[in-house]
Amino acid sequence: MKIAILGTGMVGKALGTKLVEIGHRVLMGSRTASSEAGQEWRDSVNGLGQIGTFAEAAAFGEIILDCTNGANSIEALRQAGAENLRGKILIQVSNPLDFSKGMPPSLTVCNTDSLGEQIQREFPEARVVKALNTINCAIMVQPSLLPEDHDLIICGNNAEAKQEVTRLLGEWFGWKHECIIDLGDITASRGTEMYLALWVRLWGVLGTPYFNLKLVRGR
Numbered sequence: 001m002k003i004a005i006l007g008t009g010m011v012g013k014a015l016g017t018k019l020v021e022i023g024h025r026v027l028m029g030s031r032t033a034s035s036e037a038g039q040e041w042r043d044s045v046n047g048l049g050q051i052g053t054f055a056e057a058a059a060f061g062e063i064i065l066d067c068t069n070g071a072n073s074i075e076a077l078r079q080a081g082a083e084n085l086r087g088k089i090l091i092q093v094s095n096p097l098d099f100s101k102g103m104p105p106s107l108t109v110c111n112t113d114s115l116g117e118q119i120q121r122e123f124p125e126a127r128v129v130k131a132l133n134t135i136n137c138a139i140m141v142q143p144s145l146l147p148e149d150h151d152l153i154i155c156g157n158n159a160e161a162k163q164e165v166t167r168l169l170g171e172w173f174g175w176k177h178e179c180i181i182d183l184g185d186i187t188a189s190r191g192t193e194m195y196l197a198l199w200v201r202l203w204g205v206l207g208t209p210y211f212n213l214k215l216v217r218g219r
């Protein structure tokens with residue numbers, strides 16, 4: 001599959017590396033065509049992946065993963081170009097974290113809106129599925145890193161796109177179908193993004209980013 005990774009940070013690198021390892025064609029996008037971080041990633045995968053601008057990546061990908069800096073994701077997606085997102089699934093991983101006042105971060109948008117919604121509104125023809133934003137990137141690509149089953153929450157307006165993302169997360173990374181919870185339309189990203197306030201504090205207390213939610217249901 002031809003996959004666009006938008007973002008050259010640790011998330012883009014983790015996802016891109018796993019996807020080339022399992023045989024997909026990946027183009028990692030950045031603000032510049034040949035960013036230093038992109039080159040480092042390409043070297044780390046022995047040239048198996050390609051790098052380019054956000055627009056080149058988005059044009060290339062049959063599916064697009066948004067792993068950009070959340071405070072700047074809309075700008076990055078504008079650079080990717082609405083025409084390159086049209087009709088495609090956009091797995092929206094980034095969180096609208098605001099570190100401008102230090103730790104813990106706040107959110108650039110919350111309560112009555114979310115980054116997932118802002119992106120879906122700005123790019124109405126993209127099929128936005130908010131996913132993977134509630135876990136560390138090492139767990140995204142290897143859920144078996146944790147010793148028990150644990151849950152991933154996704155949401156988005158397009159039911160078919162969510163089914164396809166659920167299938168792909170299983171095929172690519174080994175996420176169990178029953179561990180992926182569809183929380184509903186894209187407004188549910190308010191909850192998964194605001195969860196970051198809890199996630200960051202848990203990270204501090206537990207001393208590791210390797211943890212996740214496990215929902216225990218009543219009968």
Ligand SMILES: NC(=O)c1ccc[n+]([C@@H]2O[C@H](COP(=O)([O-])OP(=O)(O)OC[C@H]3O[C@@H](n4cnc5c(N)ncnc54)[C@H](OP(=O)(O)O)[C@@H]3O)[C@@H](O)[C@H]2O)c1
Pocket residue numbers: 006007008009010011012029030031032035037067068069070071072073075076093094095096097132133134135136137138
């Ligand atoms: N770290 C995790 O495990 C984890 C887990 C869940 C969710 N997330 C979320 O995933 C996202 C990516 O995190 P990260 O740490 O990998 O990377 P990051 O440092 O937050 O973002 C890197 C990317 O953002 C782009 N960017 C930065 N400023 C920009 C601007 N003004 N305009 C356009 N693009 C801009 C960069 O472009 P250049 O390539 O041009 O520099 C780069 O590609 C974040 O939203 C984070 O909250 C992270």
